[in-house]
Amino acid sequence: xxxxxxxxxxxxxxxxxxxxxxxxxxxxxxxxxxxxxxxxxxxxxxxxxxxxxxxxxxxxxxxxxxxxxxxxxxxxxxxxxxxxxxxxxxxxxxxxxxxxxxxxxxxxxxxxxxxxxxxxxxxxxxxxxxxxxxxxxxxxxxxxxxxxxxxxxxxxxxxxxxxxxxxxxxxxxxxxxxxxxxxxxxxxxxxxxxxxxxxxxxxxxxxxxxxxxxxxxxxxxxxxxxxxxxxxxxxxxxxxxxxxxxxxxxxxxxxxxxxxxxxxxxxxxxxxxxxxxxxxxxxxxxxxxxxxxxxxxxxxxxxxxxxxxxxxxxxxxxxxxxxxxxxxxxxxxxxxxxxxxxxxxxxxxxxxxxxxxxxxx
Numbered sequence: 001x002x003x004x005x006x007x008x009x010x011x012x013x014x015x016x017x018x019x020x021x022x023x024x025x026x027x028x029x030x031x032x033x034x035x036x037x038x039x040x041x042x043x044x045x046x047x048x049x050x051x052x053x054x055x056x057x058x059x060x061x062x063x064x065x066x067x068x069x070x071x072x073x074x075x076x077x078x079x080x081x082x083x084x085x086x087x088x089x090x091x092x093x094x095x096x097x098x099x100x101x102x103x104x105x106x107x108x109x110x111x112x113x114x115x116x117x118x119x120x121x122x123x124x125x126x127x128x129x130x131x132x133x134x135x136x137x138x139x140x141x142x143x144x145x146x147x148x149x150x151x152x153x154x155x156x157x158x159x160x161x162x163x164x165x166x167x168x169x170x171x172x173x174x175x176x177x178x179x180x181x182x183x184x185x186x187x188x189x190x191x192x193x194x195x196x197x198x199x200x201x202x203x204x205x206x207x208x209x210x211x212x213x214x215x216x217x218x219x220x221x222x223x224x225x226x227x228x229x230x231x232x233x234x235x236x237x238x239x240x241x242x243x244x245x246x247x248x249x250x251x252x253x254x255x256x257x258x259x260x261x262x263x264x265x266x267x268x269x270x271x272x273x274x275x276x277x278x279x280x281x282x283x284x285x286x287x288x289x290x291x292x293x294x295x296x297x298x299x300x301x302x303x304x305x306x307x308x309x310x311x312x313x314x315x316x317x318x319x320x321x322x323x324x325x326x327x328x329x330x331x332x333x334x335x336x337x338x339x340x341x342x343x344x345x346x347x348x349x350x351x352x353x354x355x356x357x358x359x360x361x
Contacts, residue, residue, distance in 0.1 A: 001041065002061055002118065002160045005197050006126060007053040007181055011150035015049070015247030017136060019213065021149070022047035026054050029129040036121055037063050046211040048250045050185070053156075053211060055197040061160075063115025072096065072107035082107060119159050123166025123177065126157055130168055145171030156181050161195040183207020184251055187302060208251040208302055216246040223254035224296045228284050231256070233292045236283040241276055248280065249300040257281075257312045259293040263323040270326045278322055279315070295319070 006029070013021070026045035033040060033056075041058025070089060073081035075098055086092065089109060096107050131146070138147040146152075146169070157164040157177040168175040180191045181204065188207030194200040201211060210216050221235075221242060228235045246252070263271060268291035275281035275295055282296035297315050301307060346358030 001058045003196055004056040004059055004122065005053070005156065005158045005194070005200055007051050007154075007156035007200070008130065008148075008152060009051045009154045009156070009181060010148060010152045012049050013047070013052075013149055013247075015244045017149060018047045018049070018052075018247045019243070021133075021135065022052050025052055025129065025133050028133055029054055029125065030056075032125045032129055032132075033059075036125070037066070037115070038118060038121065047213055047247075048209060048211055048216075049247060050250065051181070051211070053200070055200075059118055059159075061119075062117050063121065065115050066113045068111045068113065070109050070111060072109065075105040075107060085109075119162070119164060122157070122159055123164050126155070126164070126166060126177070127168050130155075140171075142170075143172040153182075154178060154180060156194070156200075158194065158196065183209050184300075184302075186300075210251060213246055216249065216252055217242055220245055220252050220254060220298055223252075224282055227254060227256040227296060228294075231284075231292075231294060233284040233286060233294060235296065236272075236285050238276070238282060241280065241282060245280055245282075245298045249298055251300060251302060253299040253301055253303050253308070255297050255299055255308055255312050255315075256284075257295050257297060257316045257319070259295060259323070260316075260320055261293060263320075263327055264291070264293055266323070266327050266330045270330065271323065274322050274326050275319065279319060281315075281319070 022045040026043060030040070030043050038059060040056050043054065043056045046053040046055070072085040082096075085107065086096070089111060091109055091111075096109050098105055099108050130148075135147070135149040138149055139151075140147055141151040152168075152170075152175060155168055155175050155177050156179060157166065158179050163179045164177050166177045168177075179193050179195070181194060181200070182189055183192060183204055184207055188204075188209065190207075192203050192207060194203055204211055210219070224235050259271070271291060272283050275283060279295075279297070284292040284294045284296065286292045295315075297312075299308070299311050301311065342358070346356045348357045349355075350357050
């Protein structure tokens with residue numbers, strides 16, 4: 001039994017698409033394997049912002065030999081009918097046998113088709129799967145007709161530590177299959193050759209890429225909880241944001257920043273919404289459940305004290321500008337009482353011929 005590894009390396013894949021895309025692409029690929037009679041033991045998929053990968057174990061080295069039984073003309077049929085049957089199946093008279101059936105006596109032949117080598121079958125399956133997969137939103141690039149979520153850079157295809165001979169036709173250009181990938185965009189961009197999945201995972205980790213989405217999620221949550229605990233705070237659980245954050249980074253570096261006290265008078269809902277929706281920050285809580293003047297952000301750069309300080313300062317600056325808007329609108333709302341705004345409802349049409357919102361209230 002053999003191991004197969006496939007990776008499609010591209011520009012940044014939107015975080016919201018990654019998990020589902022990897023699962024669906026894996027399903028398409030394994031379905032294509034089953035169509036050609038290639039059974040396997042396990043199939044696992046992985047996704048990062050720049051790559052989708054599939055690792056399959058337990059593939060045979062060759063397709064199984066298939067024996068197909070074909071029925072020919074009746075035994076008492078004219079001779080030309082038998083001649084035509086032999087020509088169409090490329091067989092001789094001594095390969096045919098007579099059998100009795102409910103409908104009479106017929107000629108039969110067993111056609112044995114020897115299975116192809118798996119390494120000869122896989123390239124076509126790779127190309128078919130890549131072209132069959134449909135992203136929610138896709139694009140073309142250059143003069144190519146092939147569509148993908150973002151421009152593809154390379155296709156890694158390795159079977160039993162050997163590069164598969166094949167290519168993906170993009171419609172104008174072509175991507176030849178290789179055993180090469182790349183690590184982190186900023187600190188591991190050189191080409192990396194791999195022989196199998198274990199080698200692939202290990203070398204990418206050294207190049208600052210964690211390919212397992214679940215591992216990235218675990219690291220983000222655990223490190224965020226540690227940073228919160230160090231300040232005697234609690235991380236506000238947010239599974240959706242955690243899922244999204246793990247799709248924004250290949251090498252998560254968890255950092256903690258501060259919120260200027262001038263913004264803490266703004267309702268916590270407004271602060272959390274601004275931090276979560278626009279900045280992808282995690283909120284922290286004090287022991288009494290109130291919002292703490294700190295936030296957690298996830299960087300895609302390896303930890304470095306000087307760089308981390310710069311990243312935190314930059315995020316704090318951006319957040320201050322973002323929260324200044326929230327603070328402005330909150331202050332504007334406080335300038336008038338709620339009942340003073342009721343007369344303004346008469347200026348807002350509810351529905352034609354049904355009056356205004358003031359009439360409705």
